[in-house]
Amino acid sequence: xxxRRQEPRPNxxxxxxxxxxxxxxxxxxxxxxxxxxxxxxxxxxxxILVLVTWAxxxxxxxLTWVGLxxxxxxxxxxxxxxxxxxxxxxELQSELGRWLGYVMHGNHHSDPNDPYRSLMPPIVxxxxxxxxxxxxxxxxGPAGTVIFLGFAIGYVAYDSIHYACHQLPARGPLMRAxxxxxxxxHFGRRDGNYAITTIFWDRLFGSHISAKAAATAPETPVxx
Numbered sequence: 001x002x003x004r005r006q007e008p009r010p011n012x013x014x015x016x017x018x019x020x021x022x023x024x025x026x027x028x029x030x031x032x033x034x035x036x037x038x039x040x041x042x043x044x045x046x047x048i049l050v051l052v053t054w055a056x057x058x059x060x061x062x063l064t065w066v067g068l069x070x071x072x073x074x075x076x077x078x079x080x081x082x083x084x085x086x087x088x089x090x091e092l093q094s095e096l097g098r099w100l101g102y103v104m105h106g107n108h109h110s111d112p113n114d115p116y117r118s119l120m121p122p123i124v125x126x127x128x129x130x131x132x133x134x135x136x137x138x139x140x141g142p143a144g145t146v147i148f149l150g151f152a153i154g155y156v157a158y159d160s161i162h163y164a165c166h167q168l169p170a171r172g173p174l175m176r177a178x179x180x181x182x183x184x185x186h187f188g189r190r191d192g193n194y195a196i197t198t199i200f201w202d203r204l205f206g207s208h209i210s211a212k213a214a215a216t217a218p219e220t221p222v223x224x
Contacts, residue, residue, distance in 0.1 A: 018114055022107050033123045034103075035116035038163065044122055045156050052133070052149045059142035068143055072150020077198035079151075080158050085194040085207065112186055118163045129155065158197050165196075188214035 017037075025031050036044075060068065088105035092098060102110075108117055129152060136144030136151075161178055170176040178199065185193035192207040193199070202208040 018116060020111075021114055021116070022111050024103050024107060034121050035114075036119050036121045037116060038119065040122075041119045041159065041163075044126070045152075048126070048129070049149070049152060049156065052145060052152055056142065056145040056149055060146060064143075065146055068146040069150035069153070072147040072152075073154045074150075075147070076151045076154025076158070077195075077201065080154070080197060081195045081201040081205070084196070089191075089194075109186065112166055115163075115167050118166045119159050125155065125159070154197070162196050184209045184211075184214045190214070 021035075023031060024034055056065070059065075090101060092101060108114075111117075129148075132151065133145070133148045136148045138144070140147060161175075162182070164170075164175065165179045165182040170179040178196070181193050181199045181202075182196060188209045190209055190213055192209040192213075193202055194207055195201045199208075
């Protein structure tokens with residue numbers, strides 16, 4: 001799926017930390033809700049992970065606890081791929097739909113270097129996570145909280161790696177491979193490479209962009 005770009009709105013006060021930021025809303029309050037600093041991300045999710053660990057601690061046997069956390073990690077990895085491919089790159093035809101797509105994810109493709117938009121803002125991440133936690137706990141009781149812990153750890157790894165791919169030098173072979181995989185998603189000449197943390201999903205579902213394909217495939221109207 002290709003995401004059609006919209007012309008970015010001119011910035012009127014993007015902040016000293018990134019003055020050229022694309023403005024998404026006229027309201028300064030709404031605009032502030034679309035960004036998060038790395039420090040705020042660490043503080044927010046450290047507290048959430050401690051809270052969820054405390055809530056799930058001792059509710060099941062130790063080996064079961066480990067297994068449920070691993071299950072949550074696996075669920076996250078597939079959720080991450082599907083979310084990025086089918087939600088973030090959903091192509092809607094209406095003007096409202098195109099605007100929503102741009103606000104949700106298209107602005108990141110228009111300016112992938114904004115350090116405060118390389119992480120999901122809490123208005124989205126915490127709200128969605130709370131709903132998923134409630135859903136898992138309702139479906140599976142205390143075990144659902146432990147599954148959600150694995151899911152939340154997977155999310156934190158996803159956003160941390162995504163931030164590092166855009167904002168930090170790649171150190172070590174694993175991080176270099178993850179960064180190369182993601183940057184082909186942004187700058188390759190075809191659609192694909194939707195996974196961030198578990199890149200085998202792209203190979204399994206046929207959306208992997210090889211080095212040759214990234215360089216030689218016909219250029220799509222917009223990198224998705």
